[in-house]
Amino acid sequence: MGLPAPPRDSGLPVPDGGGGIRGTWQWTWVSMLALIVAAYAPPAWSLASPDAWQTRHIAVLIVGAASLTASIVFVSLLRSGLGQDVTSARARIVLVVLAVVPWVATSVTPVLSIEWALIPWMAASLIAVDLPARCRWWWLGAAALALALARVGLAAVTGTRIGEMWAVSDTPLSMLFPALVIMLPLASVFQMWLWQVVISLDAAKSERAELARTQERLRFASDLHNIQGHHLQVIALKSELAERVLASAPDAAxxxxxxxxxxxxxxxxxxxxxxxxxRAVSFAVEAENAAAVLDAAGIHVTTDLAADPPAALDHQLGSLLREATTNIIRHSTARHVTITLNTDDTDRIELSIGNDGVPERPRGSDGSGIATLTEQYRTAGGALTVTTDDGWFTIRGVLPQTAGAT
Incomplete structure (x- = not known):
């Protein structure tokens, strides 16, 4: 299940970025928290069985609570995990020690229920998440063997009978013990593996968008070279030839x-x-190019070009579409974009670009590009507005049919 991940200095997106990544981590964190609670619930509930609590019960409960806190903190540290081996050795040691102490304490006569093995087993599962795939199962096997040997050894020293060593409590949660032993490592590894997949897909999304822009720049550079390369070469040759014959044949020169x-x-x-x-590309082509760039960035695009704008408006409409597309890719976490072109009640051309990736601090019309376009639209007799409604960020530009005509 190990997935190679980008290094921290690779320039690829960090999990702290867009809302999509943040939302994915929130679901991952909640799932991991549910697993931790499921692991700690049976041993904690088993303390309800004794008729009277002893000092050991209280001590075990306190250390168990500290271990629970350490597990939650450890999962939070994994958020920065763009791969394996990201948590510190100190964090792992603290997690293991706080998880092993309750198990050791409950293995001394009189032994407490075997459900207390779930606490160190949960710690072992969390550390397995942060290990390379080839080491995970060896680590879990060694952890299971060490837990069994610890209880057997302590029980043998204190004269505990074999049947008592593996006894479960009579609480309703005791029946979950076998399932949790299997589920905890598998579910933990799967949840964090899925988190790594999302990180890699987000990096691939950014790379695809950058590739689309690079291809467009290369196409322009190729066209420019094809046009100017030949002309400049011939100009250089004719200039050299004119210099050579200037003295002997001035007319030819x-x-x-x-x-x-x-x-x-x-x-x-x-x-x-x-x-x-x-520059003077038709708006239909501009819309097609914008949809291709957004699609390359992993964003679903819906277009509705009901109006047929005059050619004189192509530049102004195209400028707004390009600016909106750039802002969506750079500043939003959009998954869906709508591009609509129609006429309003006064027969003016109306272009609307909306997306569902409203950032935490919407740029609104404060960006220099939008501010410039707002002034241009106003000068042309139109208007440009920016609205945020129900999670959608919409830029709407309106121009009279005669705008741009000469």
Whole structure:
């Protein structure tokens, strides 16, 4: 079950990040807490059997409570676990000592019920979570053998009969003992393994989004190289040739210079067309590109492009969509995004981008990108608003049909 995990300095997301990761850890922590409570409940309940409590019962109960606290703290330390071997040796030693003391104390005549073995067994299961997969089962086997030998040895020294060593209490929870012995290590390892899987998937999500952006940058660089590379090479050759014949054939040199100038102007025009082609993309293409980037980031996108905006609005609508997409990937924990384009009651074009990943501190319209777009939309006779409602963060831009027309 061991899963290789990114190192702490790899630049990949840390569990303290988005709400999705935080929510997953909360469920993991609650599940682990339930396992710990299930392990400590039978031995604690067995203290209800004696007719009168002795000093040992009180001492065992106090140490058991300390062990319970240590187990909960140990699980909290595992939150930083992007892999195995993340807790300190000191934390493991404290956990083991506080768990073994009740077991030793209850193994001395008169022995208490065998349910007290669940406390050190829970500690062994938690430490197994933090070990490499190849070592876990050896560790658990050694722990089980050590617990059995400890009780047998102490019972033999104090003259306890064999039947008394393995007796269970007569409480209703005693019947859970066999199931808990099997369930505690398996469930603990599975819960933390699942946590590691979520961390790795979140890292892969970020890598996919970055890969999509990198591919777009490489495509632009390739197009730019294809356009300018040839022109610049020919310009360099014609310039060198004009320099060589300048003294002997000035007319030919002048002709070469004119050709060089024409090539330079052609290269400039081709570059402008390339940049314009990237800027003046239709909004439908912008929406398709945004959906692809968000999908690469693991976000489900629903688009509804009911309106057909004038070409003059493509740039302004596309700018808002690009800014919203960037903010969603960088600042939200969205799982679903909706992109809607339609006309309002006054026949104005309305673009709405919503997501369900509202951050703890929503950026609202304070970001420089949104603030700039808000001013641009206002100047064009439209409006841009940012709202948060029922867990959804929505940016809505409205433009008149004539905005951007020249």
């Amino acid at each position: 002048a002709s070469l210079i004119r050709e060089t100038q024409a090539l330079a102007r052609e290269a400039l025009e081709d570059t402008r067309r390339l940049v314009k082609g990237y």
